[in-house]
Each structure stands twice: as structure tokens, then as C-alpha cells.
Amino acid sequence: MIGAAMLAFEQIFSAPFRSVMWKALALTVALLAVLWIALQHVVLYLVVLPFPWLETAFSIVSGVGIVVGLAFFIAPVTSLFAGLFLDDVAEVVERTHYPADPPGRAMPLGRSVLTTLQFTGVVVLVNLVALPLVFLLGFGVIVFFVANGYLLGREYFELAALRFHSHETTRALRLRNSGRVFLSGLAIAAFLSVPLLNLFTPLFATAFMVHVQKRISARESGAGGVLAPA
Template structure:
């Protein structure tokens, strides 16, 4: 898993990724800016205090709250963006590191958009629920990493796997290797909380899980081959 993370980190800023990187960063920043303005507009519409001083203070606090709220938007936004650019990134990774293997098949556009939006909404909803743990230092971080690690691992691995297999088979493979998928998700979630680095999360996570899926697929093929060999050798 460590080598997959190193390969993904190196490739994220490599020249072949440059065009995808610019598009991904641009869309991520645009969505976050729109999210901030939406949060600010919502706060302004709710704050109508009669006292001018109190109203000004409340708006300043609301602005800070909107900025804080962006922390909860980063993960779902990057997840949604990743779904839109996954095939571009996966194709580069497969062509660069696995040239002798058959390339994956792109997901249909509408299917990709649907999966991205659905996942972003799930992540946003669960992160809002985690706000109840805001005043429990330590516990909130562990809970956040656990929940987002599970969700990110599940989604990114599934998207990478769906390029090579059907949905039922991809789900079965993910469940069989749930521990490495979860650990990979926690790694991505950890990067998602680092300022500026979190903007690169979609590309890094996609490249990382393409590598991880390749390794798991090879391990699974070997396991099935050994099982088949054992069956043939059995009397």
C-alpha cells in the first residue's frame, strides 16, 4: 500500500497530469467558493438583529462560521470532482504503469455524474451529523477519520474497480479486501484535512486507488488460480 501511495503522490504533479490537475483544481475551487457564498447568504438571511452593532458582530461571526463550514464541504466537493475526472486520471495511470495490461472501460457520463453527486450528498450528510461531536476533542477527529475513511475508500475503490468489472463483482471484491480499502480511505481522509493539499485529493486518491485496485486484482487472480489448481489436483 505504501508503494501505491508513493506512486500516486509522484504522479499527481507529473506533466501528464497537468491538464487534469488544472481542470480539477479549477472546478474544486469554484465549487468551494460557491459553497462559501451560499453559506454566507444563508447566514445573512437569518440574521436580522435590530441593533446595528450586534448585527455587525453577528455577521462577522457568521462569516467565520461560513469559513469553518467549508471544512465540511471540502471532502464531498473533492469526492464529486474525483468522479468527473476519474477516467482521465485512471487512463494515465494505467497507460504509464500498466502498459501491457488491457485498459479499463470508461463509465457512461450520466452514470459517473450520478455516482459522484450521490456520494457527495452522502458524505455531506454524514459530516453534518458529525457536528454533534465538535466539542469532544480527540473523539471528533477519530470519528471523522473513521467515517470519511470508510466512505472515501468505498467510493474511490468502487470507481476504480468499475472500469474493469460489473457492480456486483466490484462490491464483492471491495468487501473481501475491506481492510486495505479502509486503510487507504483513512489515508485519503487525512490528506483531505491538510490545507491546500486537500485540493489535490481527487487526483491523488484516484491514482492511489487505481494502483490499489490493480494490486488487489492481481492478488485475487492469484488466489483464484491457486484455488482452481487445488481443485484440479484433488482426486
């Protein structure tokens, strides 16, 4: 797993990834900026203070607080863009590291968008729960890592595996290797926790899970497992 993570990290800054990297970065930063502006306006609209200097001070403090809060929403934001870039990233990884294997097939756009939106909704809810726990009880960081480790591991593994297998086979493959998928998800959550670097999470997570999925599928096929085609 460490080797797969290192390969993914090295590749996200390589030449074949650059166009996708800049598009992912631009969309992520743009959406976070829109969220920050919207939340700032809502807070300032709801809170009325008697003195201009107090409003200015509150605006600065609330702006910084919203930036901190948005750090917890990088997970759902990056999940939202996962379906947009997965096939481009996966094709580069498969072509570079697994040229002898049959290429994967892109999911239909409608199914990819629906799957991504459903999953993003779940990630938003989980992070909405984790955020107050961080400030109120102090163990929200654990909730953040465990929940996002499970959710991100599940999402990115299934998106990578669905390029080769049916939904039924993909789910069975994930359940039989749930421990490894969860640990891989924790690695993605750790990457997600690094400021600035976390903006590249969709690229890292996709490339990483392509390697993980390939190795799991190869191991099961070699052990006599039955892997149904997509």
C-alpha cells in the same frame, strides 16, 4: 499501500496531470466559494442586529466560522467531482505504470453521474453529523476519519475497479479486501485533512486507488481467484 500512496502523490503534480489538476482545483474552489457566499447571505439575512458596528463584527466572525465549517465539506465536494476526472486520471496511471495490462473502460456518463451523486449525498449526511460532534463533544474528528475512511475508500475503489470488472465482481472484490480498502480510505481521509493539499483529493484518491485496485486484482488472480470481466 505506502508505496502506492507515494506514487499517487508524486504523479498528481506531474505534467500529464496538470490540465486535469487545474480543472479540478478551479471547480472545487468555485463551488466552495459559492457555498461560502450563499451561507453568509443566509446567516446575515436571518440574524438582525441593532447596531451597524455589531453587524460588521458579526459578519466577520460568521464568515470565518463558515470557512472553518466548509473544511468539513471538502469531502463531499471532492466526491462530487470524482466521477468527472476519474477516467482521465486512471488512464494516465494505467498507461504510465501498467502499460502491459489491458486498458480499463470508462463507465457510461449517466451511470457515473448517478453513482457520484448518490455517494455525494451520503458523504454530505455523514459530515453534517460529524461537524456538530466536533464542537459539542470533541470526538467528531474520530467520526470524520472513520466515516470518510470507509466511504471514500469504498467509492474510489469501486470507481477504479468498475473500469475492469462488473458491479458484482467489484463488490465481491471490495468485500474480500475490506480491511485494505478501509485502510486506503483512511489514507485518503488523512490527505483530505491537510489544508490546501486537500483541494487535490480527487486526483490523489483516484491515482492511489488505481494502484490499490491493480495490486489487489493481481494478487487474487495470482492466487487462483476468479475475476469476471466488466
